[in-house]
Structure formats: structure tokens, C-alpha cells
Amino acid sequence: MIRHGNHSRSSLCTSLLGTFLAFVATTSFSHQAFGEGFRILDQSAAATAQGGAFAAQADDPSAVHYNPAAITDLPGLQMTVGTLLVNGAIDFRPSSGPAIEGDFGGTFANPPPSSFFVSVRLSDLGWPSFDSLTLGLGVYAPFGNITRYPRASSIAPILTRTASPILDITPTVAFRANPMLALGAGLDIYTFSDLFGEGHVEIQQTAADLARAGFPFASDDDIELNGRDTALGYHAGLLLTPLRNEQGHPLVNVALVYRSRATLNLTGRFLNKSRGFALGAKADLNLPQVVTAGLAVWPMRDARREWKLEIDVDYADWTSFDHLDVTLSNGAVLPNPRNWQDSYVVMAGTEYKFVKPAWLPSWDVSIRGGYVFADSPVPERTFKPDVPDSNSHSYSAGIGFLCRHGGTFLGVIPCGTGREGLGLAALGFDVAYQGIFYQLRGISNNQDPRVHGVWDTTIHVVSLNLRMNFDVFRSF
16 A cells, blocks of 8 residues: 555656646747846746845745745755746837837737746755755746837838847756855856747848848848857855744845856848848847845744745846847848946835635645836937837736645645655645836937837736645655
8 A cells, every 4th residue: 555655646746747847848938028128037926926026035946046045945846837928019109100019929929938947955855965955947038039010110121020039047056054144056058949939039120221231132021130059157146044033934034146247149140031042140149247136024924924025126237238230141240239228127025925824724825016117228329129128117916825735736636745755745826917017218319210209118917837846855
């Protein structure tokens, strides 16, 4: 009977793990821009619901992104997979001519932006000599962009579509020096894959401008520029816990996270898709260095309830994104000045958690809310339709459920499968909504008068996450 029980638990865990991995494998990492510039701030439904104010809490495996030091507080083996349902509109009212309406790839971005994170505490594998180390891995995109405009619009010679599905693979290690201090660091392997989105950065437009510049094209030809590369960066985090309660849970956390600059030396092709014409093309895409500081406090934290308040401030040095000039294999250069500025994001969030309430025993239920102000790095002079950015205000709310031993997930799946070997300890589900409202932006002093007018952008995001926690023991 013991063998039968172990086999049942193992089969259940294997089945659930297979479902998670299948979900990850079949969901594309094509991405939308909903931070300042083309950064992606939404990597976890729990964080999105709190306006991204998560660096000093980071109590699920998405800590690999938000603060790698925080994975030291995640016991056993934990994983989370998430996706974003994105809807939005770009309304451009030119100084002259009809209004133009763009979007972010369709009614909903398809395939949806997604992420996968996993962490494992080595001491829970039965390796006591590594009792202070935790390993993590993420597959997601902290940068990305999709925008689309009608081919018949007045800005079609500038842009009809752009996409940049930049994939980030982040092997991470964290070390707890003492109960007050944890440190974490990892690599950022920025790359592209044909399995995920377009598999390269691409810009599409009509050929009117190129025809006037002397290229042997007709004005309505379809042009595409594309390129890909793999580049290496790094990230590091610190988590300071000066105050804990009697159960050892944090009451105050201070976070500091740094992400390095990286440069993708894009190599690809310049295509006239209407005429079968092609040249080699090169461009450098500079990703900014980013610094995040966070403070989280728990005014209430006991065996029944937890209430957290957090504020994070995020600084991005976009001054490295000074141009995106394209050099063609025939020696011609297509200038693309950017001259972006440094910018900041202020994130505030709260979470109120009911721990195993009488009305839902074996579950934790979290209610969350948040606000974000994002400063735009895009100057008026080099504003372009691919990133129709302005200062923005975001409002979010969400709820999370974590089912533990004794409960059943969706009324069918046991949330705890015992404590031998690889045992399922908890199953969770988080959902969040965020509305991102960009301030109206009037452009009247741009290098290209065709973008003069009023730009109005709104994005709606529904963030969904599944989470699995395992107890891992020496017998495994």
C-alpha cells in the first residue's frame, strides 16, 4: 500500500508538472510594451495587482526577476507560469488629415506574453553543506514591443508594424548570509527563438520614403527590416530584513536590485517583400541599466492575517538608447536617432492576506491593489510611432488563492500529496487587472512632421498565474 500511495503521488506530480511544462512550451513569449519605453514591468499576477511594488516582498518564484535575493525565502521546489491578456488602442489625431487608430497586435495580443520561473532551495534536496544557497531560473522578457497601424495611413511610410520579442533566460543563485541579509545574482541571456513570436526584431513599413531616397522601389512596396543576436548581461539583488515577528516572518524588508546594460548587435536583412529584393542589415540595440529600491512593511502579521504595504522606486538609464541606425550591406545607412533620456517609475502596492480563514480552511486568500506612475524617456524631438510613449498612470487590483494540504484545487486536485520524496505542498492561482492610462501627448516639434498631432494610448492587462510548491526531502 505504501508503494501504491507513493506511485499515486508521483503520478499526480508528474501529470501536473507535465501540464505546466506543456503550457510553457506552447505559449509564445511575444511581448507588449507596458512600462516606460519598451520595458515589461508585468512578470507576475501577484506583482501586477500591487502595481509592480514587489521587490521587497517577492514571495513567489518571479523573485528571480523582481529581486533574486528573495528566492532564499522560498522553501522546497517552487514554480510559476503566467500569461497576460492584453488589449489596447493607440489613437493618433494628426495636425492635418484623418485620425489614425493603431493597436498592439490585435483585439488581444496573440500569442499572449508569458513567463516561467522556478526556484529550489538546495538544503531541501538533502544537501546540508549548501543550506544557505537557493537556485532559480526564469524564461521571460523584461523588454519587448508590438505596435501596428493601418497600411493605408499617413504614417505607413514610417511604420505599419513593429515587434521585438526579446527573450531573457536568467540562471540565478542566491545566498542567505544571516537572518537579516540575503544576496542574489544571475545572468541575463538576451536572445531570440523562432519558437517564440517572430524570432527577431522587425520593423515593417511602406517604401515611399525609400523610393524618394533613390531606392528602385514603388511607393506602395512592403519593406521589412529584421535582425537578431544573443547578448549577455547580469543582475544582482539585496534583501535586508531588520525586523521579524516571533514566527520568523519579515515585518520590514528593504530591497535593492541592479540590472546591467546590454547591447544586442542585431544582424538580419533589409527586404522589399513586394519585389524579392534583399540586403544584409546591422544595427545595435542598447538595453538600459536599471536600479530598483523597495521598502515593504507589515503593520499586521500573525497566524491568521497579514497586511503588507510597499513602495518601490525604479530608475532606468535610457541614455544608452541614443540611436537605432541601420547599416546595409551595400554601405548605405538608414538613420534612426532616438536620444532617449533617463526615467523613473514609482510603484505602490498593498496585499491583505487571510491565512487559512474559517470560511475557507486549507487556503490562503490574498486581496491586492496598486498604483504606478511611469515617467517617459522619449523626447518629443525623436518620438516615433513604434513606442507611442508618454507619462502614464496605472491602477491595478487582484486576488490570489493558495491551496495547501487538506484542500482540493478546482474541487478535483489534492493540494498536498504527502511528505515523502517530491511531495506537492501547495497549488495557487493569481489573477490581476491593470489599466494603464497614458497622458495625452501633443507632438509639434518632431524631426518628422507626419507624427505631429495628439497621441492617446490606453492599455488593459489581465494577468494570470499558476503556482506549484513542492516539499523536497532527503529521501527524494
